[in-house]
Amino acid sequence: MNDYSEDQRGPSVRARDLGIRLEGTPGKHNAITDVPGVSVGYVTLDPGDGSACTGVTAILPRGAGSVGVPCAAGTYSLNGNGEMTGRAWIEESGQFSTPILISNSHAVGACHTGVDQWMHKNHPQVSAQWMLPVVAETWDGYLNRINDNLITPEHAAQALDNAATGPVPEGSVGGGTGMNCYGFKGGSGTSSRLVTASGQQYTVGVFTQANFGSRKELQINGAPIGRSSQAPCPIEDTSWFESDQEAAAIPGGSGSVIVVVGTDAPLLPGQAKALARRVPLGLARTGTTGGHFSGDIFLAFSTGNPGALRSVLEKKSDPVPLDEIKFLPWSQMDALYEATVEAVEEAVLNALVNNRDATGREGHFSPALPHAEVKAALAQRQAV
Helix, strand or coil, X not given: CCHHHCCCCCCCCCXXXXXXXXXXXXXXXXXXXXXXXXXXXXXXXXXXXXXXXXXXXXEECCCHHHCCCCEEEEEEEEECCCCECCHHHHHHHCEECCCEEEEXXXXXXXXXXXXXXXXXXXXXXXXXXXXXXEEEEECXXXXXXXXXXXXXXXXXXXXXXXXXXXXXXXXXXXXXXXXXXXXXXXXXEEEEEEEEECCEEEEEEXXXXXXXXXXXXXXXXXXXXHHHCCCCCHHHCHHHHCCCCCCCCCCCEEEEEEEEXXXXXXXXXXXXXXXXXXXXXXXXXXXXXXXXXXXXXXEEEECCCCCXXXXXXXXXXXXXXXXCCCCXXXXXXXXXXXXXXXXXXXXXXXXXXXXXXXECHHHCEECCCCHHHHHHHHHHHHHC
């Protein structure tokens, strides 16, 4: 391996460990699971020999025991060259009540079927009416044999069964296993912030599947890490594909990014959508300009108001009671906006930092972000 990779990635090194300056106060685990009730599960297919390099991520907003209880929600698409199922219903009703799955672009159908089967088995009272699961994707075809349908409905169900609270593994795990970010190895990243609004403390948590950005764009604390890096960038090297009949050159910045924002602050659907609209501001802090071939789609939800925003068919009663919802005053939203932007930036950097070199199909190689380069660039910038 080249000398840029002398510091092999450790399993628990995160952005803050490299001295990267990050604003705000994180929760206990600095993860989306700091939002009470939120759980995350993975299935990772990566034997290390290039035969598979993909996986599934599952996020349960209220945990496995409260599937079917609606969350106020909103979505935002910075660039629609991607997929997130269930968005039409979220936009229509302002809520959703199913798990969230994230995988590769060609596994959306398998994951959708897997959620349906898992819900029917574990929550038949919900599945008996109808389900519109949220399944999102980014493209991992550079490292993964994406057309071989390696992800099955059983993998989706297993990821849901694996969902847990507490610390969340990052980097090349779950749906992020085969992803690249800024020409480095990308994948799964998470972060959280504690905020005070209307006199109470709440948590904003973020999870991202980072698979976006051109190498030249990457900035960390304003330092042009991407332009100065000595690490190879084969994913943007057209000569890499001369003997590869399955692929064409990939434009720099291709890939996509999915971001999920969760909070326990009670919100209206429109306020959740406002959080989703702030996600691009956090991404931009890391340098991206939002390339055309990157599908950048975001979902924000609130676990406040359990039992409100009912959309299931009610038993016949006369009259059907009015629904009620509490929400933060709009004047208190700035603290949540700030937290979202800060946590998105850190989640992306965690996906890059907490990672390792990867070799996938046909010998395709993706280098991890060199820690030594980051430390040196930050030290130089601080010395100026």
